[in-house]
Amino acid sequence: MRTPRTALPRRHRLVTALLTAVALVAVGGVSACGDGSAAAGGDKGPLxxxxxxxxxxxxxxxxxxxxxxxxxxxxxxxxxxxxxxxxxxxxxxxxxxxxxxxxxxxxxxxxxxxxxxVPQGEAVLVKDDSGYRTFADLRGRTVALNKGSNVHWLLVRLLAAHKMTLDDINVKYLKPAEGRPAFDNGQVDAWIIWDPYFALAEQPGVRVLADATGLASNxxxxxxxxxxxxxxxxxxxxxxxxxxxxxxxxxxxxxxxxxxxxxxxxxxxxxxxxxxxxxxxxxxxxxxxxxxxxxxxxxxxxxxxxxxxxxxxxxxxxxxxxxxxx
CATH class of the missing domain: 3.40.190.10 (Periplasmic binding protein-like II)
Known part of the structure; x- marks a missing residue:
């Protein structure tokens, strides 16, 4: 048989509620003080x-x-x-x-x-058996590069140096991870890229057609x-x-x-x-x-x-x- 619940006196219930509220305020106050101390100490997290x-x-x-x-x-x-x-x-x-x-x-x-x-740190790469000897030989060909990166400016400078425009080549914007297989598989005729991807691609059969020397500071x-x-x-x-x-x-x-x-x-x-x-x-x-x-x-x-x-x-x-x- 369950023991019947005895109702607490009203005053006792009020005191209990008040003590609970005070405890919650105290806990909140400790947390707030901790936050304030961190802010005051300039703790803005890692750079x-x-x-x-x-x-x-x-x-x-x-x-x-x-x-x-x-x-x-x-x-x-x-x-x-x-x-x-x-x-x-x-x-x-x-x-x-x-x-x-x-x-x-x-x-x-x-x-x-x-x-x-760092002008030597970016370059135009071509296959050694492609027959290309200067950047001008890429007229009408497909050139891959990462859009908006340093090599994009090198492309602009190379075009100007050889009296060419963007209409004279086919530009294919590829990220480095996409550019390497496209270049290796012959899907593009040239790849403009920076180190260390440049150094990684310097394999037998690959030649540097031009770098940024005299064209861009990089x-x-x-x-x-x-x-x-x-x-x-x-x-x-x-x-x-x-x-x-x-x-x-x-x-x-x-x-x-x-x-x-x-x-x-x-x-x-x-x-x-x-x-x-x-x-x-x-x-x-x-x-x-x-x-x-x-x-x-x-x-x-x-x-x-x-x-x-x-x-x-x-x-x-x-x-x-x-x-x-x-």
Missing amino acids: RIGYQRFGGLSLVKARNAAPDVEWSLFESGPALTEALKAGSIDIGQVGEAPPVFAAAAKIPFSVIGTSAP REYVLAAPDAVQNRSDDIRAFLRTYRTVTDWGIANPDERARTLAPELKIAQDVTERALLRSAKPLSPVTPAVGDELQAIADGFVALKLVPGPVDIRGRVDGRFNEVFQ
């Missing part, structure tokens, strides 16, 4: 870094030189700038064309660092989200110092650099070393001359109607971190 499979940032990651940051890998610069647009990264590293396409798309960012020129650029520049400048400055230190170490120790980076890139050490010897350069400040160079690239793309204009990329250059690179 979020976007990087590509090759480049200076890959070496920082491979050496675990910045253990407190959050890394995100991107196949190309345009994909990385989309992450900036989405607000999912704070800093990223790209080539010279992606900032222009991103600015044309109204993606907010600042250019806060660059590298010395610099790397460091981009940052405006919110991060405004609110996390100390964190960014500290990371950039690490970035420069690791870059300088790699240049001074090329053999160890290749041994360190090859597992990160998942490619053979000799291929890694070949790519690094021509493509790994010191970091540099963003000077007015660098801004002018970027603006000339933007104006070139606008003139060909490859991006809507006008594009003011010069105004995106922010030199507040220049002392790190000097």
Whole structure:
């Protein structure tokens, strides 16, 4: 037989409810105090870094030189700038064309660092038995490249140098992972690509038709989200110092650099070393001359109607971190 429930006196019920409410308020107060302390301490989470499979940032990651940051890998610069647009990264590293396409798309960012020129780090590849001897021989042929990447600007410069236009060739926009099989299988006549994909494709029967020497600087650029520049400048400055230190170490120790980076890139050490010897350069400040160079690239793309204009990329250059690179 069940024992009948005895009703609590009204006053007792009120006291119990009051004590429960006080306990809940106390718990909520502790949580709020914890949140407030974190905010007051400036705990904004890890700095979020976007990087590509090759480049200076890959070496920082491979050496675990910045253990407190959050890394995100991107196949190309345009994909990385989309992450900036989405607000999912704070800093990223790209080539010279992606900032222009991103600015044309109204993606907010600042250019806060660059590298010395790397013209040998991108090239036009053809088959050795193709008979092509100059870029002009590709008139009427199919040329593959990644749209909006550094190699897109190299294409523009090559066309101008040989008094050709986009109408003189068939352009096929392919991501690096798509471009290599298309080139290997003869679906395209030439492939314009950058390291380390360039070095990976340097196999018997493949020839470099032209690189960017005398045509394009092919610099790397460091981009940052405006919110991060405004609110996390100390964190960014500290990371950039690490970035420069690791870059300088790699240049001074090329053999160890290749041994360190090859597992990160998942490619053979000799291929890694070949790519690094021509493509790994010191970091540099963003000077007015660098801004002018970027603006000339933007104006070139606008003139060909490859991006809507006008594009003011010069105004995106922010030199507040220049002392790190000097």
